[in-house]
Amino acid sequence: MLPDVRFSTILIADDHQLFNEGLRTLLTFDGSLFRVVGQVYQGNDVIPAIHKLNPAIVLMDINLPNRNGIDLSRQIVREFPSVRIVIISMYSYQKFVDELQEIGISGYLLKSASQEELVRCLNQVSNGMTYFDPKLKAASPHQEDEFIRRFKLSPRELEIIVLIKQGLATPDIARRLFLAEDTVKTHRKNIYYKLDITNVAELIQFANEQGL
Amino acid sequence: MLPDVRFSTILIADDHQLFNEGLRTLLTFDGSLFRVVGQVYQGNDVIPAIHKLNPAIVLMDINLPNRNGIDLSRQIVREFPSVRIVIISMYSYQKFVDELQEIGISGYLLKSASQEELVRCLNQVSNGMTYFDPKLKAASPHQEDEFIRRFKLSPRELEIIVLIKQGLATPDIARRLFLAEDTVKTHRKNIYYKLDITNVAELIQFANEQGL
DNA sequence: GTCCAAATACCCCAAAAGGGGTATAGATTC
DNA sequence: GAATCTATACCCCTTTTGGGGTATTTGGAC
Numbered sequence: 198m199l200p201d202v203r204f205s206t207i208l209i210a211d212d213h214q215l216f217n218e219g220l221r222t223l224l225t226f227d228g229s230l231f232r233v234v235g236q237v238y239q240g241n242d243v244i245p246a247i248h249k250l251n252p253a254i255v256l257m258d259i260n261l262p263n264r265n266g267i268d269l270s271r272q273i274v275r276e277f278p279s280v281r282i283v284i285i286s287m288y289s290y291q292k293f294v295d296e297l298q299e300i301g302i303s304g305y306l307l308k309s310a311s312q313e314e315l316v317r318c319l320n321q322v323s324n325g326m327t328y329f330d331p332k333l334k335a336a337s338p339h340q341e342d343e344f345i346r347r348f349k350l351s352p353r354e355l356e357i358i359v360l361i362k363q364g365l366a367t368p369d370i371a372r373r374l375f376l377a378e379d380t381v382k383t384h385r386k387n388i389y390y391k392l393d394i395t396n397v398a399e400l401i402q403f404a405n406e407q408g409l
Numbered sequence: 410m411l412p413d414v415r416f417s418t419i420l421i422a423d424d425h426q427l428f429n430e431g432l433r434t435l436l437t438f439d440g441s442l443f444r445v446v447g448q449v450y451q452g453n454d455v456i457p458a459i460h461k462l463n464p465a466i467v468l469m470d471i472n473l474p475n476r477n478g479i480d481l482s483r484q485i486v487r488e489f490p491s492v493r494i495v496i497i498s499m500y501s502y503q504k505f506v507d508e509l510q511e512i513g514i515s516g517y518l519l520k521s522a523s524q525e526e527l528v529r530c531l532n533q534v535s536n537g538m539t540y541f542d543p544k545l546k547a548a549s550p551h552q553e554d555e556f557i558r559r560f561k562l563s564p565r566e567l568e569i570i571v572l573i574k575q576g577l578a579t580p581d582i583a584r585r586l587f588l589a590e591d592t593v594k595t596h597r598k599n600i601y602y603k604l605d606i607t608n609v610a611e612l613i614q615f616a617n618e619q620g621l
Numbered sequence: 622g623t624c625c626a627a628a629t630a631c632c633c634c635a636a637a638a639g640g641g642g643t644a645t646a647g648a649t650t651c
Numbered sequence: 652g653a654a655t656c657t658a659t660a661c662c663c664c665t666t667t668t669g670g671g672g673t674a675t676t677t678g679g680a681c
Binding site: 627 | 659672
């Protein structure tokens with residue numbers, strides 16, 4: 198019997214059995230265009246499963262016993278160029294993402310994604326496009342009027358808080374914003390004064406609490 | 410209408426939306442005795458949800474944004490003694506398990522558990538018994554957290570990461586741990602090297618991703 | 622036309638962070 | 652027994668941070 202071409206066949210590789218099972222059930226809804234053809238729970242089982250099942254897409258965690266998803270991705274791209282890879286991970290560690298993108302994976306989803314995002318991602322990937330979790334890019338909306346007033350932070354100060362949180366040092370920020378270092382220092386001092394804090398760690402805690 | 414006593418009502422608290430959704434679908438099979446009455450995605454939402462939904466069991470991750478599962482467990486046991494708590498976590502840290510057991514949770518499952526184990530656990534808990542993942546005992550060295558091995562961070566290094574994240578400066582940490590400042594500096598340098606980062610902001614990002 | 626907040630930029634200084642080494646004792650692993 | 656890992660602690664040095672000021676310009680608000 199020939200495989201039904203309407204369906205994208207999917208292999209799930211995740212050592213968290215509950216998550217693995219959960220993914221399968223999430224992809225098995227009425228009208229779903231996906232068919233989970235295999236589930237494995239450790240790195241060593243991925244390549245044999247691809248051999249045997251020839252899935253269109255491998256949905257894989259980075260963190261697998263025996264072999265990690267990055268090495269596996271490299272091998273899959275090399276040996277099964279037609280198989281598309283979607284990484285699904287709790288890490289938004291940019292180093293991982295960059296490395297994997299360079300290797301040539303088709304998608305990267307965070308485990309904090311929703312079912313809708315999962316389906317959208319797999320749809321795009323099965324149509325030959327790529328999908329990378331929007332949360333990976335630190336984009337900030339402009340809806341914080343509430344707490345700006347509360348802490349009396351100016352727009353410029355907010356901008357600088359976000360950059361500090363991203364790991365930029367004062368000179369980096371100055372270059373980025375075309376400002377003198379001293380100006381950025383002044384802003385930092387004012388921010389610390391307004392928030393009643395004394396170092397970066399506390400600033401980042403604040404930023405995280407505010408969802409910056 | 411009275412609640413159907415045949416069902417155990419369940420509140421799911423996990424920030425990984427896909428996992429959260431997956432759990433719900435896994436518990437919604439034919440003949441299931443469980444009914445998922447609520448799903449929340451951050452620590453702050455747990456207590457209000459219990460107030461509103463009065464679930465029999467809270468199925469909760471340890472790592473939640475805003476508030477962690479350990480603090481929450483303490484509050485739930487104190488304020489809602491009839492609500493049973495089952496922790497579902499990727500960590501098999503004995504320290505966490507011990508602490509939670511002392512607080513009085515009813516169960517602890519690893520995310521690597523199977524659907525059968527999940528159901529068995531919830532059955533036992535809803536019948537007033539406890540259930541702790543069998544893998545917790547066999548744990549010790551091998552079952553150590555994946556990410557520790559991945560990043561090869563030593564226990565001392567982890568300890569210091571947590572203190573840095575809390576906003577302590579090197580001299581503070583040295584005093585706290587009865588170490589020379591230079592020792593703490595060395596640990597910092599080694600941590601930065603291992604994680605391939607260059608400043609506190611990046612370190613805190615990492616720590617937050619790991620739920621440290 | 623004055624007042625004020627915001628953004629800009631400089632002065633001073635001390636403390637902390639960051640980056641390059643080396644070294645030694647103790648435990649564990651091979 | 653050798654190799655490795657961990658924790659400890661020191662050397663060197665530069666850069667960044669944090670904290671105290673002052674000051675100018677600009678654009679609105681009153």
